[in-house]
Each structure stands twice: as C-alpha cells, then as structure tokens.
Amino acid sequence: MNQSIKMARIAYDALDEKMAEDIRVIKVDDVTVTTDYLVIANGSNPSQIHTLVDNVEEKLDKQGYVKKRTEGSKNASWILMDYGDLIVHIFSKEDRLFYDLERLWRDGIHVMRDDME
Numbered sequence: 355m356n357q358s359i360k361m362a363r364i365a366y367d368a369l370d371e372k373m374a375e376d377i378r379v380i381k382v383d384d385v386t387v388t389t390d391y392l393v394i395a396n397g398s399n400p401s402q403i404h405t406l407v408d409n410v411e412e413k414l415d416k417q418g419y420v421k422k423r424t425e426g427s428k429n430a431s432w433i434l435m436d437y438g439d440l441i442v443h444i445f446s447k448e449d450r451l452f453y454d455l456e457r458l459w460r461d462g463i464h465v466m467r468d469d470m471e
Contacts, residue, residue: 358391359390361414361440363467363471366401366467368413378393382461385461392437395443400431421436428438
C-alpha cells in the first residue's frame with residue numbers, strides 16, 4: 355500500500371472515530387500535482403470540529419506523518435490540514451455545502467473506506 359492511501363485511511367478512521375459526518379475520500383493525483391488524496395468531512399458544531407482536527411493530527415503524528423501547515427484556526431468553520439500527499443478538509447455543515455469541494459474535484463475518483471486496505 356502506498357504512503358498517501360495509508361495516510362488517507364488513517365485520517366478517515368480518525369474522523370470516523372470521532373463521529374465526523376459524511377466522510378469522503380477523493381483521489382486527485384490524476385487531476386493535480388499538488389496532492390494525491392483529499393479527505394473531506396464535516397462536524398456538527400465548533401467543539402466537534404476542534405475534536406476532529408485534534409484526532410486527525412494525533413493519529414497521523416503517531417504514525418510519523420508531519421503536517422506541513424494548517425489553514426484556519428481551531429474555532430473556524432473550515433480547517434485545512436496539509437500533509438503533502440494528503441489534504442484534509444474539516445468543515446461546518448454550512449460551509450461544506452457552500453464551498454462544495456466535491457463538485458470542484460468531480461474529476462477525481464471517489465474512494466470507499468473498504469478500498470483503502
């Protein structure tokens with residue numbers, strides 16, 4: 355299993371563990387050179403968004419993956435975590451609907467959790 359899909363799986367599981375809503379993984383390496391996978395999810399309130407961010411960071415850090423940067427503050431309604439080959443977007447429900455990244459990245463391939471083994 356390559357590094358980027360392993361990172362996507364860890365991020366997915368970290369989000370799922372903390373009850374993120376509507377977790378999506380999109381393979382975009384054929385569409386852009388900036389990253390291989392996007393993981394997109396939303397939380398139901400600011401506290402949950404904060405918890406989701408913390409859990410993703412903890413799980414990826416534990417596996418030795420170093421985050422390049424974070425965009426958005428912990429109290430923001432959209433947090434972007436850049437791990438190079440993986441970018442994780444955690445939204446409020448409203449901002450996720452507004453920005454609709456799934457539509458913007460519609461040329462990517464949606465990956466199911468079971469396909470990340």
